Amino acid sequence: MRGCKLYLTYRSEYLVLRDLCVGVRDRTTGAWIPMHAAACAYVLGPAQSVETTPLIPSPVRVGEQMCLRPSIERVVTGPIVAIEEPSPRLLREAEQRWQELFQPSDPRHSVALLTSKDR
Numbered sequence: 001m002r003g004c005k006l007y008l009t010y011r012s013e014y015l016v017l018r019d020l021c022v023g024v025r026d027r028t029t030g031a032w033i034p035m036h037a038a039a040c041a042y043v044l045g046p047a048q049s050v051e052t053t054p055l056i057p058s059p060v061r062v063g064e065q066m067c068l069r070p071s072i073e074r075v076v077t078g079p080i081v082a083i084e085e086p087s088p089r090l091l092r093e094a095e096q097r098w099q100e101l102f103q104p105s106d107p108r109h110s111v112a113l114l115t116s117k118d119r
Contacts, residue, residue: 006086007066009078015086015094019043021068023094032097038075041068047076
């Protein structure tokens with residue numbers, strides 16, 4: 001898919017379509033994190049540029065921290081360790097998770113589960 005990149009940090013993968021983060025996945029488990037603060041957030045650019053310049057989107061490079069703007073506050077990732085083109089399989093998986101979350105087959109259900117760390 002054109003305009004789609006996969007930004008990798010040490011812990012997470014951020015699937016970004018143009019300037020919108022459409023999915024976040026844990027690199028250790030491979031599990032999607034639908035309620036992650038960066039999901040559905042706009043990429044602003046490298047964190048250091050956001051602190052010193054107007055909020056104009058700019059490209060992020062390996063070694064920089066990516067800054068995203070969700071609806072309430074900004075999110076800053078760990079350092080980007082790689083930027084890749086997502087595989088077709090990853091895009092299909094992300095699309096399936098997106099559909100399950102936002103368009104469930106039964107309107108009373110969703111895969112978004114809130115869990116407690118105490119379990």
